[in-house]
Amino acid sequence: MSGGRASRTRTKRQGKSAAAAKAVAAARGGRRDLSKIVVAVVVVVVVAAAVIGGVLFEQHKANVAAQTVIPARTVAGSAKYPVSIEKDATVLVGRPTAKITVDAYEDFECPICREFESQYFTSVERQLEAGTVQVRYHMLNLLDQSSVPAGYSSLSANMALAVATVAPDKFMDFHYSLYQKQPEENGPGWTQAQLLSLADRLGVRGTRFHQLVTGRTYYRQIQTNLDNASTNKALFQPSSNGSSGFGTPTIVADGTVVNWQSDTTWLADLVKTRYPE
């Protein structure tokens, strides 16, 4: 039957061209795998570039921050009153005859402490010079973890205490300078080199000073002061989520915690009370 043979032949031809097509497709299959590989490589390269780029950018920011020069600010009147470091690594400034004692629990990394300092520095300084007030600075490391890398709070507090030890007349300058130029919270804190540069420009240098700094002499006492303050209920203040606890800044005037954000005349009122005309 010609029809049958023709159809068988047609089938055979279809079979052969199908087989041939498969062979071509197998050769072409190399291209399919290749484009899949290229896609995979593109994805991996883009993701890796993003990760590496992010890390490098963050390091670049830290490098830029490390090159900042902390301006050296001086407190002109600080020569008018004594400054001394106490055994518990707090710094007492002001004349001993002052009737009012203010305890300032602060952290150099803390932005709200900076707000307190910029808001009240002038009035506090005026009272210090007038001899009505003594201030005890408790420099703490509550926010050690807030700098990247961690540890700026301890570093700056330790160096401030070192300044108070070797050059007490420069302590107020150093303290003021650090609050005038505070590092970004959750960012790179100032490095030891930057802080040493500031101290040097303020005139604080020498072997003993460097030993106190590199030896981290006051670190343990700073931590102890923090632990004691954190558990001292008399220092607790309410926080926005309802609970109360210790935080910085805590300003205590004659034993009571001051709400300096709402009570802006707390210092003037206190002076008026203790020094009635």
Place this chain on the structure above:
Amino acid sequence: MDRARRRPVAVLGEGSLSRVLDLIGTACRLGLAAVWIGSGWVKAADPAQTVAAVRAYDVLPSGLVGPVAGALPLLELALGLLVLIGIGQRLTGVLSAVLLVVYIAGVAQSWARGLTIDCGCFGGGGRVTAAQTHYPQEILRDIGFVVLAGWLVVRPRSWWSVDGWLRRGRQDGRRQQVDAGPSPRPSVGRT
């Protein structure tokens, strides 16, 4: 018939079920892209907050907090872009799912340890970040995103995707080859 036998297998799927599945795939892909781009954008806009958030999980050594917080925004944006254009959907689906699982694990361990985000820096009613109490919602939300990514892993097909464009290019190439075919051989008489 002849054409039917020679049609490449991959052209299957013109049925309405496959169209619906492609639609779902497209929705998953665009949704996942929106998640990554939105999240990456927020992170990139506030690097300090990103550092604080990474630290809040309290799971990385202190030296890694900075680099991870630096890498995450760009990683999420890059992933979002790749998912958006639909290139390597299965691979980006896998990467997305892996990253989401890492996030879920971080939130879960925060929850288990009762961690709260608390900067501790305040002054008489100033800034204390409220305690993080939305752990279950966060985990559920992230699991939802994993489902989107998982769909793309299982069925990486959607409309308007680079993958689809590449696939059509390959199919057209093969079809041209098949249609052209080898030169017909005289086979009359051969068995």
